[in-house]
Amino acid sequence: MTRYVLRRLAVAVPLVLVVATISFFLVQLVPGSPAAAILGPTATQDQVDALERSLGLDAPATTQFVDWLTGAAHGDLGRSYVTGQPVSDALSQALAPTLSLAVLSTLLTLGLGLVMGMAAAVRGGRTDKAVQWVGSLGMAIPNFWLAALLVFVLAIELPLFPATGYAELATEGLGPWLSHLVLPVLALSAVNLGQIAFQARAAFADALGRDYVRTLQATGTPRRRVLFKHVLRNASVPVVTVTGLTFIFTLGGVVILELIFNLPGLGNLMLRSVQTNDFSVVQGGVLYFSLAVILVNLVVDVATASLDPRVRVR
Amino acid sequence: MTVPGTTSPSSPLLRIADLHVDYKLPGWRTTPLRAVDGVDLTLAEGETLGVVGESGSGKSTIGRALLGLAPVTSGSIELAGHDITHTKAGDRKHIASDLQVVFQDPYGSLNPSRTVGKTLAEPLEAVAGADGSTALAEIRGLLSKVRLPDDAVDRYPNAFSGGQRQRIAIARAMAVNPKLIVCDEAISALDVVTQAQVLNLLRDLQRDTGVAFLFIAHNLPVVSYFSDRVLVLYRGRVMESGPAATIHARPAHPYSQALRAAVPVPDVAAQRVLRRQRQAVVRATTAQARPAPEQGCPFAPRCPHAAEVCWTTRPADTPFEDRVVACHVFDAASGHPQAGGAPDLVAGELAPTAP
Amino acid sequence: MHLPRTVRSLRAVVATGGVVALAAGLAACGSSSSGGGGGDAAGESITIATTGPVPSFWNPWDPGSATSTFLDPVYDTLIHYSDGELQPWLATSWEFTDPNTLELKLRDDVTFTDGSTFDADAVQANLQYAIDAGANQQDQTFLANISGMTVVDDTTIDIALTQPNPALPYDFSQLSGYMASPEALATEDGLQQEPVGSGPYLLDTDATRPGVTVVYKRNPDYWAADQDLFPFDTVTYSIIGDPTAAKNAATSGQVDALTVQPGTDITGFEQVTSESGDQAGITGAWVDMTGTVTPALGDERVRQALNYAVNTQQLGEVAYQDTAIPVAGVPITPDSAAYSSQLGDLYSFDPDKAKQLLAEAGYADGFDMTMIAVPQAEQFAQAIAGQLADVGVRVSVEVHGADLVQTVQSGAKSSGLVLQRLTGDAGQDLQNAFDPNAFFNVHHGEATDVTSLLTQAAQATDESARNALYQQAAVAGAEQSWYIATLVLQTVTAYDPSVVTVTPPDRGAIHLYDYQLPS
């Protein structure tokens, strides 16, 4: 198992390097000078030039890249052109809400989706129909619309949860943190819930139809034991894979929900930075997102391997 | 693990009487599919009963009904003197020590995410209540019984070939010393050499432990080679039953003959008879557009000897020599134009019935 | 809890979703932590939503920080502007001793939060810093006009100007008036982390979260505490970029006051529309009046034709729901001192007149031109283009986002949208509009008649004479027709009347002192 993880990591490291390079030069391609954007339309060319010099933007792109990469390797992604805040500080501050949202949503969809899929496959009939309906409905509703509905009902008409904003877990505690996240998590989860429930339903149906399950049933193994000790694990493999995919998808979906719920996350930060040509933050953000994707894939691979011995052998 | 005093020599290990199984089909107001239609059978301790028939004839359904995996519409199943007709799969803990199963698919019959050791320990813990260390000793014993190495314990099913997997499945079934094992196509997915190895293994195990087999397969020669008695099934009904050797050598029922005709033989004269029988069935099937009758003989649409009575009246189970045959030709009182032509029919000499 | 039936059954639905346990457990924490407004026992507090940008430095002379929203609580301006009048604040009086010299008399009882004293030296230090740093946000550009300063005594300073600027005292109530501690200004990065001013509040760094909220608490040593101009103990700015999110926050009681887009309705909130505030400004399109790119535009008749061809009234109604005021190519509304009926008569929608003017100029068949727009305003540009097409002028709209500045500076486009903040002073706003060095005026076109009228006006010491000259300048500027499809935008402020009453001024910024307790 350790060997397997190490092997995967060995593949991930060069991938990160490639992604870092691409993200740097991609951002360079965006037209417009950060200095001009910062100083605004009333700035004179002299002012713009001076600021570009002080930001180091007058150096050739390759020099800038080497500097940036050297810094990045030491965890220093430079400073925001606009706010002067270290980019890594800005990103880590913004990381918490985004991760909270994505992780909570993934846990919720995974848990609920597994239960729904299992119920649909095991009980069939009406339960199955109900699960299919709920799942399809969730996938059909655009998340911004659901967000608006949730805010209207659960924050405005019935003020159970705050309509917008974020509370830090560390400083404000679990209650406020969770209560600020309930609505965005629900809005974010609807789409993925259906996907995971359907995947789980298919996986359970497949596992339940296997002869080893029939053997267990026929030889008097209690249903619970069959389901939780034998079927769950095998059915989880495809579900975990899909969950990894939806997690990445979720990171994308987070951006719009952060806007609607005014969460100070990566999505909001990136949007603001793009609007103000704050390239250093955009570069760092792209790197963070790419790292997240690579990391999630790694976690999914390892999780699949630990669930399914066949993967490890290969 | 048998309950003492439940089996007397007079009562067989397994008795199935007038079994009907209907599958509910998906959809609204669909008529249920009758997979087993009035099957009777008995099986003695240490005996092997073969069930043979083409795909969809209901073989597996009988096994499943026995295992509590299929819904029994009517009839009764009695195992070791206990009526288990309506005992659901989940409540079968007490039956499990008597009744085990080996399924066909060597890839699906073992949980891919559990080691062989764990798979084998499962019935021991669940049924016999064995703890970890005694279980391990027993598992090693079982593995050697099915001729697998000791280190198989810690390996996953994917490390084994199909034949090895079936042996693991057999070991699992044998773990609790059952009285009856249902082998549903247990060797059908294996190559011929491996089939023979597994059959020999089963036979050795039977000799050592006195276990009985309900041996389900679609291949008549294999079934009759391995079984004491054979039951030929068509569309959920027993067409013919009797000693394996005679049914294989001289099938009586037109359907049994059709089954037999599908298997090549070395003898040239026999070949000619078989070819004629095959052609007759093909001709009859092509000529006949009517579906199988509700009342009457299910084989009528394909039978070269089908007469009007075959479409309207269900043939009675008629004793013939050492077996029982459900065909009007064998029943002198049936009114079939060729009734009484049984010996010719068995010899493959009876001409097709004129339409 | 008594709930309407539908709500109860809805909750049942939520419960089956498996979240009700969570919901019930969190509801209490949620409502207690989110309380923005309402009468707290500890004292009044107010939460104001703003779209940002968030200040990262606290130097009022820095281009990234110069927004009165975040400066108001911590810095005092020299002069206040309310009820349409300039009011004494840090400066107790002001007087032009001649058109080029302004004398300010200052308070002697004010200290900055770092202990340094506010006096004439402090004012000089601030203004000199602004001039040296090239502070150029809105009215700050006019500080470059200061030619020298004389500290007469601790409480008196004379400011000498190169050219007369009668609006300077007004500017001192806007961005040009914020006084920071001279010691902090003199220290490199002295205002990087925290503001050092003399204002009514202190930045609550513990409660402030970058990018999320900026929280201010009362300055216990505030020199003007007895004036009761700042009734709230705590002022929180909640940074909400998305208008819908801001509206939701307001509806659910997390926010007590906010700027909303025209046409937004928030239950329980009152709204007030004003020519002041952060949405106020002029929009429309500038055209290349030098004719360098598109020769046709060098002809005044053609430019006037474009103004006649656009139905500005309709454009405003569609784009801004009646909150925009159509103006005749100059940033002068009917409320302005520079407004005249002659100006009001110019450019009422008249396509026939437009065609006639085009024909006179030799463009009866129209001509081709380009128009730059930012992505958010593309529709607005297309609407203008559509109306111009009706008189035969073919406009191709080009959308530029990040490269907007470069595109304009390239000087290769014949027109572009503008969105320009206004200082609120007619003279300054006209001067900005017709500045030969204005941002979009790449080819440095000049409107000498306008600028000379403005110079005369600045010289005039008599206010009514000055206003008469402003009116002439406005008409002259309108006839130059450098801008087409012009609308003056207004700010719509919504507030929860149980928490606050907002009374915006008629021009300039809406200051924190315009937020008062409801009477």
Ligand SMILES: Nc1ncnc2c1ncn2[C@@H]1O[C@H](COP(=O)(O)OP(=O)(O)OP(=O)(O)O)[C@@H](O)[C@H]1O
């Ligand atoms: N779960 C089920 N639901 C509905 N119909 C079923 C089900 N299982 C089997 N059947 C139908 O019942 C009939 C008998 O099936 P069964 O599996 O017993 O046949 P079989 O003789 O074992 O065939 P094979 O050789 O293909 O395994 C077939 O027509 C089959 O389609």
Ligand code: SF4
């Ligand atoms: S009963 Fe009739 S149809 Fe059926 S097998 Fe016999 S002869 Fe053929």
Ligand SMILES: [Mg+2]
């Ligand atoms: Mg079968």
